[in-house]
Ligand SMILES: NC(=O)C1=CN([C@@H]2O[C@H](COP(=O)(O)OP(=O)(O)OC[C@H]3O[C@@H](n4cnc5c(N)ncnc54)[C@H](O)[C@@H]3O)[C@@H](O)[C@H]2O)C=CC1
């Protein structure tokens with residue numbers, strides 16, 4: 001019989017499901033070394049946010065087939081390490097949506113009416129009605145940053161309380177925002193106009209310290225900020241300083257840069273600050289939902305069936321998967337690339353399956369391309385199962401065509417996306433069995449393997465331009481690993497594809513497009 005280790009507190013409903021197919025050991029509060037010492041015995045590990053599943057733990061889990069996260073965020077799991085070891089990582093993308101949204105709404109009201117401090121004062125024996133005069137949310141402006149599952153629910157409820165809604169989400173269409181009753185605006189405008197700012201975004205390199213001294217300075221002195229998403233999106237030192245100086249009105253935080261919260265200025269502040277110990281998902285209902293959702297997936301995988309919310313591998317049958325695997329990777333890479341070239345808010349994605357890919361068997365490649373396209377917005381939360389639904393919810397129209405007559409390689413995939421940076425296209429193929437190559441960018445033929453950091457320019461093919469770009473990158477200490485120019489006619493328009501060793505430093509794109517002959521430049525991280 002398989003063995004499952006449950007190392008965080010999980011609802012009994014989940015344990016009951018696991019017990020149908022496995023011996024279940026519940027061991028809470030294990031130290032990393034203790035977990036490393038025993039994980040080798042187990043086929044599956046089920047966790048919440050308390051256990052950090054590091055590379056060492058994954059390496060020690062020699063029998064592990066699946067890690068189940070009973071919740072949304074998988075940032076406490078080293079997913080790439082699990083993927084490398086062939087371990088499926090599953091989560092519950094929706095089981096605690098309502099709980100987290102209601103916690104954010106509770107924070108908005110509790111902050112407005114000083115409920116935690118008023119309660120504490122009565123319990124201390126006082127009857128002080130003057131210190132706790134609050135503010136109404138009716139007719140106030142709520143700025144929702146991140147209009148995904150939780151943000152949308154917060155917005156929908158806030159609307160019924162008579163709040164005016166602004167939203168910032170570069171990956172959501174205007175139509176989708178309007179359906180929820182939100183006006184999509186740029187972040188600066190949201191910061192300037194909102195009375196309440198609520199964060200519902202993942203923590204990514206782009207969102208880390210999104211709320212910092214500079215952005216806090218743009219807010220109203222009465223603004224209240226709520227973070228029930230992820231610690232680290234707010235610079236806590238800057239927030240405490242802004243609150244102390246009266247530069248903003250209040251803050252309610254459920255998540256922290258480091259959890260459990262250690263020494264912090266925030267603890268010393270008064271009724272304008274509410275702190276909860278990562279309780280967003282802590283409702284009886286959500287805990288049953290996530291426990292059942294994740295336990296069922298662990299059970300299925302242990303029985304050799306696919307998982308419905310795998311964050312790192314497709315929920316497809318093993319035969320199809322084996323055959324299509326290299327092309328799935330190609331489709332994902334091209335989706336990610338064209339999404340970044342087209343900018344946010346992609347409205348239309350054209351996918352052409354060419355050559356031997358022009359058959360119905362290749363259908364999963366469409367999902368893989370969408371997964372790649374949505375990666376910048378959703379990170380690990382987009383998977384092969386939900387990519388279609390997520391794209392639909394974002395108002396992305398997918399047009400698929402097949403052309404078996406195009407046979408320059410065995411099979412090629414052509415993707416064209418229209419977003420905030422206009423329409424861009426990429427084509428790719430496999431060289432040999434599985435080496436991905438870009439064969440065309442924006443209609444210009446090239447032949448380069450994609451790399452983690454890339455720079456593309458659209459320029460005029462003329463003497464000296466490569467040298468000038470090389471020197472400019474050199475002056476910013478950017479090392480070029482490879483470079484190729486694609487052109488249709490000599491001295492006409494051309495595309496340059498550069499692989500670089502590190503991400504481009506800020507501001508350099510503006511300098512690049514000043515180089516005479518260069519019309520546009522795009523940087524991507526794959
Ligand atoms: N406090 C708690 O206990 C809980 C916290 N969470 C956290 O709440 C957050 C939101 O979760 P969901 O709504 O389920 O996720 P979701 O994936 O449905 O929505 C996230 C939204 O953020 C948007 N986004 C991505 N990058 C952005 C950026 N740079 N600027 C603005 N928008 C951006 C995406 O387009 C997407 O619409 C996550 O960080 C999740 O881990 C989730 C459940 C419980």
Ligand SMILES: O=C(O)CCC(=O)C(=O)O
Nearest residue numbers: 048049071072073281282
């Ligand atoms: O397990 C928990 O309580 C944390 C929930 C959470 O943050 C998530 O699902 O992303």
